[in-house]
Amino acid sequence: MSAEIAFLQESQQIASELDQVFQAQRQAFAANPMPTAGQRLQWLKTLRTLLSDERQALIDAISSDFGNRSADETLLAELMPSLLGIEYASKHLKRWMKPSRRSVGMAFQPASAKVVYQPLGVIGVIVPWNYPLFLAIGPLVGALSAGNRVMLKLSESTPTTAELIKRLFARVFPEDLVSVVLGEAEVGMAFSKLPFDHLLFTGATSVGKHVMRAAAENLTPVTLELGGKSPAIVSRDVPLKDAAERIAFGKTLNAGQTCVAPDYVLVPEDRVDGFVDAYRKAVLQFYPTLVDNPDYTSIINERQQARLNRYLSDATDKGAKVISLFNQSQGRRMPFSLLLNVTDDMTVMQDEIFGPILPIVPYSRIDEAFAYINQRPRPLALYYFGYNKAEQKRVLDQTHSGGVCLNDTLMHVAQDDMPFGGIGPSGMGHYHGHEGFLTFSKAKGVFIKQRFNAARVIYPPYGKAIQRLVYKLFIR
Numbered sequence: 001m002s003a004e005i006a007f008l009q010e011s012q013q014i015a016s017e018l019d020q021v022f023q024a025q026r027q028a029f030a031a032n033p034m035p036t037a038g039q040r041l042q043w044l045k046t047l048r049t050l051l052s053d054e055r056q057a058l059i060d061a062i063s064s065d066f067g068n069r070s071a072d073e074t075l076l077a078e079l080m081p082s083l084l085g086i087e088y089a090s091k092h093l094k095r096w097m098k099p100s101r102r103s104v105g106m107a108f109q110p111a112s113a114k115v116v117y118q119p120l121g122v123i124g125v126i127v128p129w130n131y132p133l134f135l136a137i138g139p140l141v142g143a144l145s146a147g148n149r150v151m152l153k154l155s156e157s158t159p160t161t162a163e164l165i166k167r168l169f170a171r172v173f174p175e176d177l178v179s180v181v182l183g184e185a186e187v188g189m190a191f192s193k194l195p196f197d198h199l200l201f202t203g204a205t206s207v208g209k210h211v212m213r214a215a216a217e218n219l220t221p222v223t224l225e226l227g228g229k230s231p232a233i234v235s236r237d238v239p240l241k242d243a244a245e246r247i248a249f250g251k252t253l254n255a256g257q258t259c260v261a262p263d264y265v266l267v268p269e270d271r272v273d274g275f276v277d278a279y280r281k282a283v284l285q286f287y288p289t290l291v292d293n294p295d296y297t298s299i300i301n302e303r304q305q306a307r308l309n310r311y312l313s314d315a316t317d318k319g320a321k322v323i324s325l326f327n328q329s330q331g332r333r334m335p336f337s338l339l340l341n342v343t344d345d346m347t348v349m350q351d352e353i354f355g356p357i358l359p360i361v362p363y364s365r366i367d368e369a370f371a372y373i374n375q376r377p378r379p380l381a382l383y384y385f386g387y388n389k390a391e392q393k394r395v396l397d398q399t400h401s402g403g404v405c406l407n408d409t410l411m412h413v414a415q416d417d418m419p420f421g422g423i424g425p426s427g428m429g430h431y432h433g434h435e436g437f438l439t440f441s442k443a444k445g446v447f448i449k450q451r452f453n454a455a456r457v458i459y460p461p462y463g464k465a466i467q468r469l470v471y472k473l474f475i476r
Contacts, residue, residue, distance in 0.1 A: 014183070014187055014190045015190045021151060021175060021179045021181070022194050025122045025151065025177070026121065026122050027176070028149060028174075028176035029119070029121050029149050034118065034147065037093060037094050041090055041093060043144045044141065044144060045090070046173070047086055047137070047141070047172075048087070048090075050169075051079060051082055051083060051137070054164075054168055055075075055079055057164060058079065058133055058164065058165075059074045059075070061164045062074050062133065062158070064161075065129075065157070065158040065159065065160050065161050066299075066300055067298040067299075067300075067301075068298045068333065069297045070297050073253060073254055073295075073297055077134065078134040079134075081134055081413075081414045082133060082134050082137040085137065085141050085432070086141055088417070088433060089433070089436075089437070096145070099114040100114060100115040102114060106474075107473075107474045109454065110449070110450075111449045112448045113445065113448065114445075115443050115445055116443075116444050117438070117441040117442070117443055118442045118444050119146050119147030119148045119441065119442075120146070120148055120198050121148060122150075122151065123143040123149065123150045123151070123198050123200070123440055124151050124191060124192070124220075125139040125143070125150060125151070125152045125153070125199075126192065126201040126202065126203065126211065127153065127155055127202065128203045129155035129158045130254060130258060130354075131254070131258075132155060132158040132161045132162065132165075133161065136152055136154065139200045139202075140178070141436065143440045144178075145436065145440075146436075146438075146439075146441040148198075148440055149177055150178050150179070151191070151194075152180050152181065153187065153188055153191045154182060156182070156183065156188075159182075162180070162182050165180055166182060192210070192211045192214040192215060193218075196215075197221075198222070198440060199215050199220050199221070199222045199223075200222070200224075200431065200439075201223070201224050203225075203226070203227075204227060205226040205228065205352075205426070211224070212224060222428070222429070223439055224422070224427045224429065225431075226259075226380065226422050226427040227352045227354070227426060228352055228377055228378070228379045228425055228426040229352055229353075229376065229377070229379055230260055230261065231263065231265070231373050232247050232265040232266065232382075232384075233266045233373075233382075233383065234247075234266065234267045234386075235268075235366070235386025235388065235391060236366075237386060237387070238385045238386045238387060238407075240271065240275055240277075240278040241278050241281075243275070243385035244281070245278075246407065247279065247358075247383070247385070248279055250383070250408075250410045251336075251356070252286055252336060252356065253410065255297040255298065255299060255356050256336075256353065256354065256355045256356040256358075257297075257354055258354075258410065259354075259380055260380055260403070260410055260413055262358065262383055263359075263379070264349070264359040265361070267360055267361070267362055268363060268364070269362035269363065269364055272360055272362050275360065276323060279338065280338075283336050284325065287336075290329065290330060290333050291330045291333075296333050297333075298331065298332040299333075299355060301332070302332070304354070305334060307355075308355040310347070311355075312339075312348075314346055315339055315346045315347070315348050315359075318343060318345060319341055320339050320343075320348075320359075321339070322338075323337060323338040323339075324336075324337050325337065334355065335356070336356040336357075337357050337358070338358050338359075339358065339359040340360055366391065366394070370394075370399055374398075374399060377425040377426070378400045378401060378424040378425060378426055379426055380401065380422045380423075380426035381401055381403050381404070381405070381409075381412070382401035382403075382404050382405075383404070383406075384404070384407070385407055392406050400423055401426070402430075403420060413432075416432060417434070418432065419433070420432040457470065458470060
């Protein structure tokens with residue numbers, strides 16, 4: 001009983017501390033509910049300068065949390081898109097903030113209408129461990145651009161990075177503007193229960209359900225960036241070297257610990273052997289050796305590595321053939337593997353892999369590939385490799401996914417002028433660029449009349465000749 005009481009008291013303490021920060025941000029927002037463009041641009045400039053000045057510290061912290069994260073991968077996949085996203089928002093912010101003029105029907109003249117974009121208030125962001133910087137900065141940029149206050153819950157799986165970001169942000173932002181929250185799962189649970197004006201969660205679908213359930217208690221709108229099994233389709237006529245090299249890059253970046261990494265690849269059955277050879281060559285060109293290779297990123301922790309090894313064991317027990325691309329291993333630097341002869345009853349074909357394992361699923365006709373994808377939960381991303389434009393159009397028309405790359409992987413995420421988000425089990429809502437500004441804004445319709453009021457002609461009592469004329473003109 002004493003343990004239960006202690007747990008309850010700790011939970012109440014966590015909730016109280018979070019609520020204090022939340023209330024401080026809410027009061028600060030009430031004091032400045034419509035920050036000027038100049039204020040918002042200054043926030044973004046401060047953030048950009050901080051990231052640029054502290055890049056090496058951030059690289060080192062992330063690598064420490066992973067046990068080894070390639071410095072170049074952090075530069076390419078975290079710092080560069082973060083800085084470019086800030087630059088893009090800064091360039092377009094004043095235009096985004098302008099009210100949008102809308103037309104008024106003849107029956108309601110004289111009048112005007114517009115949509116104004118108003119900050120929502122206090123935004124909550126729950127950040128995952130796989131890209132602890134980029135997946136914090138992306139939502140933060142959208143929320144600050146829209147004029148909001150922001151609370152960030154960083155992952156307990158990347159403690160060094162989380163503590164560094166908390167310390168750096170506290171140096172340049174007041175806590176009532178940007179606050180960083182640390183802690184284990186119980187803190188995340190309490191965080192998701194706060195009555196935010198919007199809550200963005202990036203992470204596993206299973207956890208996303210709990211976050212959405214908690215947010216529903218406060219009718220808090222949510223953006224869920226989840227995962228799922230993102231397929232890659234290799235066409236009959238694409239050069240295998242082209243497809244394999246680009247799929248290998250998307251799968252090997254961050255050791256496959258990417259929500260939009262290719263989760264499995266659909267290959268024409270008579271091209272499977274050729275694809276295996278081309279994929280092996282591509283991976284070994286990227287990483288000639290695994291041992292002591294600074295470019296080779298580790299699995300984040302032992303728990304995740306054990307999960308991936310269970311996938312391999314389960315698949316092997318059920319008849320899959322494992323093709324390991326390395327004959328050595330080193331700590332959590334897990335060898336890349338291909339899986340052949342996979343079946344639906346294998347765990348690796350049911351759960352998002354999130355690691356350096358790539359199953360190959362053969363198909364005979366492209367329609368079979370479409371059917372295979374469409375019979376499963378809608379993925380966050382879909383990748384097609386083939387230069388036939390008619391078949392490219394069929395891919396876009398006949399499949400559903402959060403986003404698509406034709407003849408590439410991952411790169412759609414870095415395009416600031418496109419929305420990013422899932423569909424169905426892979427998420428809801430979207431952000432990045434202008435869509436991020438809109439997600440964290442209230443688009444408020446405003447109808448304007450001045451002194452003259454033509455609408456008086458339709459006021460009661462009814463039955464007047466002028467009203468009958470109105471009906472004749474506008475109800476046909």
